[in-house]
Amino acid sequence: MTRRLSHHVTGWLLVLPAMAFLALFTHWPALATFVDSFWSTPKGKRPARFVGPDNYQHMLSDPVFWKAAWNNLIFALGTVPLSIALALLMAVWVNDRLKGQTALRMAYFTPTILPMIAVANIWLFFFTPSYGLLDQIRGLFGAQPWPWLGSDQTALFCVIVVAVWKEAGFFMIFYLAALQQIPPTLAEAASLEGASRWTYFRRVQWPLLMPTTLFVFVNAAINAFRMVDHVFVLTHGGPDNATTLLLYYIYEVGFKFWDTAYAAALTVVLLVVLALIAAIQFGVIERRAHYR
């Protein structure tokens, strides 16, 4: 009996440091944010007072919030499928034996190891009108220069492109690892049966990659709501909020306007959105993923 007890105590002691950090830096701030969202912002000598759902009501009538939410939806719909498809394509491509495959894998992975701020600064010059890389190439075909980041029609699209470019290489690594786990006997069996390359991918590789796809999908979806570093460099959310994403808006409200209560309410909404995404993904898709 004492032995079993001490076993339990040891176990709890072992997880205690991790639990303490998790509680201190994740659970407690989340809870505090939730509570703060029902209070007003303390300003100087005016302390916070309880305002109930006021912050949430304000959110409903805040056009910038709706714009940010809509932008974020487009950003997610743009980045998630594109980066996953690109990652899969690159992984299948560099999985085959070909000359210089290490160099190729490195090239695909490079964007991931670069800091986002540096990446964004490079892309800033790609997008520069007239002498930026993009316009120089288009100029060869006689096209007019275009203010890529300065137009509300293309700015969000540019922000999506940078995010996909940054993420695809990272997801490729997961797919590559998963592809190498697939036993070569399956490929041999498939070729004996006379299966085409496409059939082999669709009937063998793709189903076996499903757990990886789920993992990558969850990550990509979460990143779509978490990745805003490049917005700071490329557009500052402009022009006229065309590239304002939810997290960027939270930063603005919290650390530029110092309206911490409203920022807390926005954060709660973002947390709920993320929780919903995770629930749907694990509830619906996991059942269809094939684990060995």
Next chain:
Amino acid sequence: MDRRQFIGGAGAIGLGAATAGASSLALAQAASEISFFYPVAVGGPITKLIDAYAADFQKEASVAVKPIYAGSYQETIVKALTAHKAGNPPVTSVLLSTDMFTLIDEDAIVPIDDFVKTDDDKAWLKSFYPAFMQNSQTGGKTWGVPFQRSTVVLYWNKEAFKEAGLDPEKPPRTWAEQVEFAQKLTKRDASGNVTQWGIQIPSSGFPYWLFQGLTTQADAILMNAAGNEVALDAPGVVEALQYWIDLAQKHKVHPPGVTEWGTTPKDFFERKIAMMWTTTGNLTNVRTNAKFPFGVAMLPSGKKPGSPTGGGNFYIFKKAKPAEQEAAFKFIKWITTPERAAKWGADTGYVAVRPDAWETPAMKDYVAGFPQAAVARDQLKHAVAEFSTHDNQRVTKVFNDALQAAITGAKPPAVALKEAQTEAMRILKDYK
């Protein structure tokens, strides 16, 4: 991020907080050391200048000023205000002059007047250019001391002027001339693509600042001195915005859409634009990188000449100990003597903040060798306070969004400004 990474990161933060706490403890024991948040990224020539000032001051006054390089203006105020809220602010910091109302509303700073006791102190406080003091005073009190201040000026490429048949020594003096010159300076290739634009007034990030040049020239004043009323839809403001938009859409001498502030000097060096509006703070940058002779001029006049001021002031934080605040005041007074203000201006390109600094031998030599440096000074008599109100960044954002909406063509200027006015006054109603 997996959990292990997370714990590692959290541990590092915890450790960082612990050391920060320990150093603040040491600070509280002796007023012979004061912390000083300065807005610049680590490294570079400016940090060397600031370090040298701190070392010199320590020799003279035996107070160690500890500069903490905190990143951009925005990052610095975030750090200073969060530290203030945690009860452990820096003793002094250089922050944007426009953040004055925000700092007052957060009850974060003390008036400079509290430390002004002797006649010498009083004379010192009166020695700055009045244009700079407009952004440093409200409600009869002085809250900030001008330090690294700037205005907007026009840079022009003399070679491009010559090629276009213009007198390379004569910049545009009026709005009409500005359009006329820009038309001559805009070059198109055989297929009609523009290879060189006449002029660029950047509109990313903080378009309100450059726009305030135009509104001042249109004889419109955007806000009151108490910072609780704005006039964003006055006729002069609409007229100014229409002029800006017409440069691109009607006259086609300005690149379309929102133009990037950060790459504007580069556009100028690359000869993609022949004239640009930007801060005097870019003077040293242009001097180093322009491969052609260039001129610097006051902004052209509409109904009258005009430009906003800009840049950073010294503030003293409320929660610092009285002895530390006194030491900070001494440092601020020391670093803004005529000689040091002159040296700082010559070393950085900022406008020396007091008239007598321009009478020092060092400054006279500098201006004799580089007359462009005096343009910003001469423009000061036409300068107005930079747009600043209570809840400053929120009101400014509403204004910026309206300007960008008009520039991208999403809304007509009058409509965009009318909406901005309504929203700004709604935000400001709590400060009446």
